Amino acid sequence: MMHRFFLKLSQVFAYLGGLMLTLLVVMTCVSVVGRKLNDLLHDMVADGNMAGLAQALLDANIGAINGDFELIEAGIAFSIFAFLPLCQITNGHASVDIFTSKLSARTNRVLRAVIEVVFAMVLVLIAVQLSSGMFSKLRSGQTTFLLQFPVWWAYALSLTGAVTAAIVAIYMALIRIMESLTGATILRDEMGAEH
Amino acid sequence: MSDLAIGIWSFPALLVLIFLRVPIGLAMFVAGLVGLMLVGGGPLVPFARLKSETFTTFSSYSLSIVPMFLLMGHFATLGGMSQALFKAAQSWIGHRKGGVAMAAVGACAGFGSICGSSLATAATMSRVALPELRAYGYAGGFATATLAAGGTLGILIPPSVVLVIYAILTEQNIAKLFLAAFIPGLMAALGYVLVISLYVRLYPKSAGTRPRVPYGERLKALFAVWPVLMVFITVVGGIYGGIFTPTEGAAVGAFGTGLIAWVNGGLNRSSLAESFFVTARSTAMIFFIVLGAAFYNGFLALTQVPQEIAAWVGALGVSPWLVLILILVFYLILGCLMDSLSMILLTIPIFWPVIQGLDFAMVTMADLHAARAAEALAKGLSLAPDMLDSIQATLAQGAELTREQIRALGLRGVNEGALTRINIEQTAIWFGILVLIVVEVGLITPPVGMNLFIINTMDRKTPIIETYKAVMFFVASDLIRVVILVAFPAITLFLIAW
Numbered sequence: 001m002m003h004r005f006f007l008k009l010s011q012v013f014a015y016l017g018g019l020m021l022t023l024l025v026v027m028t029c030v031s032v033v034g035r036k037l038n039d040l041l042h043d044m045v046a047d048g049n050m051a052g053l054a055q056a057l058l059d060a061n062i063g064a065i066n067g068d069f070e071l072i073e074a075g076i077a078f079s080i081f082a083f084l085p086l087c088q089i090t091n092g093h094a095s096v097d098i099f100t101s102k103l104s105a106r107t108n109r110v111l112r113a114v115i116e117v118v119f120a121m122v123l124v125l126i127a128v129q130l131s132s133g134m135f136s137k138l139r140s141g142q143t144t145f146l147l148q149f150p151v152w153w154a155y156a157l158s159l160t161g162a163v164t165a166a167i168v169a170i171y172m173a174l175i176r177i178m179e180s181l182t183g184a185t186i187l188r189d190e191m192g193a194e195h
Numbered sequence: 196m197s198d199l200a201i202g203i204w205s206f207p208a209l210l211v212l213i214f215l216r217v218p219i220g221l222a223m224f225v226a227g228l229v230g231l232m233l234v235g236g237g238p239l240v241p242f243a244r245l246k247s248e249t250f251t252t253f254s255s256y257s258l259s260i261v262p263m264f265l266l267m268g269h270f271a272t273l274g275g276m277s278q279a280l281f282k283a284a285q286s287w288i289g290h291r292k293g294g295v296a297m298a299a300v301g302a303c304a305g306f307g308s309i310c311g312s313s314l315a316t317a318a319t320m321s322r323v324a325l326p327e328l329r330a331y332g333y334a335g336g337f338a339t340a341t342l343a344a345g346g347t348l349g350i351l352i353p354p355s356v357v358l359v360i361y362a363i364l365t366e367q368n369i370a371k372l373f374l375a376a377f378i379p380g381l382m383a384a385l386g387y388v389l390v391i392s393l394y395v396r397l398y399p400k401s402a403g404t405r406p407r408v409p410y411g412e413r414l415k416a417l418f419a420v421w422p423v424l425m426v427f428i429t430v431v432g433g434i435y436g437g438i439f440t441p442t443e444g445a446a447v448g449a450f451g452t453g454l455i456a457w458v459n460g461g462l463n464r465s466s467l468a469e470s471f472f473v474t475a476r477s478t479a480m481i482f483f484i485v486l487g488a489a490f491y492n493g494f495l496a497l498t499q500v501p502q503e504i505a506a507w508v509g510a511l512g513v514s515p516w517l518v519l520i521l522i523l524v525f526y527l528i529l530g531c532l533m534d535s536l537s538m539i540l541l542t543i544p545i546f547w548p549v550i551q552g553l554d555f556a557m558v559t560m561a562d563l564h565a566a567r568a569a570e571a572l573a574k575g576l577s578l579a580p581d582m583l584d585s586i587q588a589t590l591a592q593g594a595e596l597t598r599e600q601i602r603a604l605g606l607r608g609v610n611e612g613a614l615t616r617i618n619i620e621q622t623a624i625w626f627g628i629l630v631l632i633v634v635e636v637g638l639i640t641p642p643v644g645m646n647l648f649i650i651n652t653m654d655r656k657t658p659i660i661e662t663y664k665a666v667m668f669f670v671a672s673d674l675i676r677v678v679i680l681v682a683f684p685a686i687t688l689f690l691i692a693w
Contacts, residue, residue: 011472014471022453028501032446036438079262080478083476084483086473087483090476093480094466095213095217115215126245183313
């Protein structure tokens, strides 16, 4: 029951991150096409080839999307933070397990619990420091260069993913602690991530 | 303890953590955090760095190419392009001895040209090709080994996620690296085809035969792969031609493959969610390693360890080639234990300064003069006849131009600094391709190669020991290729302009 909730939560974030990624992909394509059209129209105006129409289209602001670079940077950070919880709950992180496979099941369970606890601590630390980073950007009122939107917005968006990742990591750590105390396997491993 | 000693002790500490199955990204992160505390005298410095460092690492324009390429690879799978490629390759060469296996390699190469990851290529192509291979009487271990090896083409043939990371770490041009990977990638595919034809002659029972396909059907099957070709040419050609940045290229590729998947009916609500989940897991894994590596490397840089090691190796006075070979052997061994991306992120910050400090005599001053003079003359520069003669005489001797000759040609920026930059870039590209190949060999080296495991999970009937036996032939062909590419840097570099 609990597990279903956390898995669903992680999936929702992964889905949102995927939607953001798709949005960035589409926006980048539109921007590339716009930039190429803009070059073409400028050439047409220069060559006097349907110059009136070309100029009219140029005046309608056909061109690269202003600040596409900044939007990608802000959006992709959200996507990646939003991807973290799913990786956490499905054991997607890359590790080397040929040496530990020789150890006893009990040792492995304890080892795994310790690792998950450290992981949770690190993700909590990351979320806490990110929020403190966000507040300092909020206070300084720093904005991006082209679009002039406050930098703290991007931080705040990312923070939602970072906090969720920290919560999921704490949940996983608790599961692994329970496993090492009771000696029973609660969650099976899934296959390694494809990359 | 001095900072340098702390830096050096962090290596064994990190290795112990990794071998205790601490996720590699976490191990590097913790090692970097503890190291920074020891060097900086407390948690204040590393904690302050964390306020912005995670965000800036994840909000990188150049790294955003990674999730986009991953999404593109998954869309390519959904679009049925793996089937189309395999069918086309099979219809042309399937009837030959070992032809279905060769077709699988060909299809892997084709799929690799739109997918930047090795495991994804191996998994996707296995789903398509394994049943066919078994149906035509190919031995289990031979079939799985072929697909495991073919999968490595996913990362060798551009686009390649690992090359993107290498390019960012060594501050090199992604487009040039992609271009440089092209010929070694084709050599790999060719080498695997040769291995297959050798294998079926050694073990004739390991492969059955398949009837010929009429030419009309062959052409039809070939025509069906045009979307793959179009996506590849748009993405790699566009990036190389400077039409768009690598990130934009990845976005265009993801859009294109997504569109094809949608048109072919492979993209619906549930498969889209599945693509997001797979992309999410891989992306999060990669970026957590990138974050850990950024933190650990930040700490190492502070302790001066990379510079000290590079200086130490330089002072040893051993042949640069020996150093290179030792590094490649190290990668081969480590590659049996660790995935390629972690290995690159872990080691390149240390090995690259070492390699950069060595002189492989890629380009000499005379080469540079000759190339720039040829460019100037090709532009239709008019010179006094005697000056032109003397310049041509100098170039014919393979000597450096004199000051007067350089002035007459109006050459700018032909100096030691330019030569060093060119040599560093050439070395970086060549070394990157070599490293890429040796880390990929690790993916198919028994007993722990990851491609072998992936394919083993898809074909439970074949004992993994059978795969181990057959894959050694492919590993041998990889090693021969590495030797050739080390001995002749020009094979990798001759497409790269300087």
